[in-house]
Amino acid sequence: MTAERIAKAPKLKLAITTGIGSDHVDLDATISHGITVVEETYSNSISVAEHAVMQVLALVRNYLPSHEGVVTGGWNIADSVERAYDIEGMNVGVIAAGRIGRAVLRRLAPFDVHLHYTDKNRLSPEIERELALTVHPDAASLVRAVDVVPIHAPLHPQTHHLFDDALISSMKRGSYIVNTARAEITDRDAIVRALESAQIAGYAGDVWYPQPPAADHPWRTMSHNGMTRHVFGSTLSAQTARAPM
Template identity: 70%
Template sequence: MAKILCVLYPDPVTGYPETYPRDDLPKMDRYPDGQTLPTPKGLDFQPGAMLGSVSGELGLRKYLEGLGHTLVVISDKEGPDSAFERELVDADIVISQPFWPAYLTAERIAKAPKLKLAITAGIGSDHVDLKAAIEHGVTVAEVTYSNSISVAEHVVMMILGLVRNYLPSYQWVVNKNLWDTTGGQGWNIADCISRAYDLEGMEVGTVAAGRIGLAVLRRLQPFDVQLHYTDKHRLPEAVERELNLTFHPDVESMIRVCDVVTINCPLHPETEHLFDDNLLGKMKRGAYLINTARGKICDRDAVARALESGQLAGYAGDVWFPQPAPKDHPWRTMPHHGMTPHVSGTTLSAQTRYAAGTREILECWFEGRPIREEYLIVDGGKLAGTGAHSYTA
């Protein structure tokens, strides 16, 4: 029998929800590219429930314990004395999330001789040392596409939030300290619009145009913006014509002409700290940068400096390094930001999909059936499936 170690984020500080704002979710069978949603043989949860926190357990306990396996669910994942370090040594399977990543470093993988499968409940498996997984014969899988549209919607929200100066304007409604500066009115239009612009007519580009990047482009087209992209895999000509896209052979040529840049590429050695002082300095002064990919794609201090100098007009994202971010992380206090915790891909809608996908992967694993190609990142000692497309060995 197997031991499954599942690392999830803590429950709400107000307690695990007893009710939810909505009673159901829209019915969906396929993603925009035709890929079917997860198709497990069974589910032991109500769609729309909170599954990504400790009490939610991804809806897996009844299924796994019914097969005689052991499920251990924790949130304590940092440091040598963490529950993750203690439980990992005899785990057969580790399940983690991009939003609360349990970093499977080479050192940790070496300490877990029984480990054979690492599942990302969501998309993005860079919290796993893929080189070490290849060397140790660990299969790595993720629930590809399960929360791609969730993230794309978050990107559009953040672009509009920055360009329209939404967050500072909202503060004029709720921040009583601001009210006192206007004789108690709590209302100053000039302050609200001093950094507000229209998105219409702007040049908007995405670094990578995979599932998330392309979804962002499709959602922005109706705003009458000029769309740009760069990717190592060029989109079909028909898609470029449909969206009136301008392709750029590299990041630098694209960011020079864009008013808004959104990062939607995986984190790997080629993209780590890609947006440093040098690259940020080549962007248009007053550009906006959105990063819902991975925190380490941007140089932490370079971003703060660019905002302080005015080179960037705004930065928003929901990815940090490490996660959760320490209290003194400069992105918490730098000017003109719209940061959130890593929440873009873990809406209640997305949780239903990635929990179902995790169940599907486990069913395949225990029944000796092949895991979907699109879910595979590492298999058989090499990059496989989506991993072979998205990462470099």
């Protein structure tokens, strides 16, 4: 929904996005034309949260190389376990604790991890006590304290390329990033460099820029990645939840 397309639709009053996130709509243009933009709140929040937890575990346990060894017929156990850890006892910090971020925190709590979060709106004291959460004033504070960072923030000017060389270099060496929010919250090439230098031990997600990515997009082949296509919010369960629309 570009400004040009909106200008050609003088009768348009309502734009509905089937999912979460409105960054594909020119919100300034919709405001100036008096158009209401709505999202299907909660329609696929759980699907996204489950996908994020799955990718956290896949990275930490080094699942993907272990599975690849089965497919290719190998049986070198050392290759699989040399980068595999238990998540128990690790510090996990969520960037943005909205619907999806909170769902991720709740699903990770039974793994006996230490949970952290940062958000522009602080959670209630009851939730913080229930999940034993440590709150941080900003992403810069959070990433220095944790081993795993799931990103669930919306894309806007303040989060665009938030994870650049400077922020990533302040993380614990060997940390993991899982991004199921928007690809441009990270700097594409900074992620590649961080993996090559082992500043981060793994990167996963299923959001790309642009989409679909080119065949030579570096995230397709960079080391220790767990990328998937943009499918996290499109399970059959999530599609059923959107169907009444």
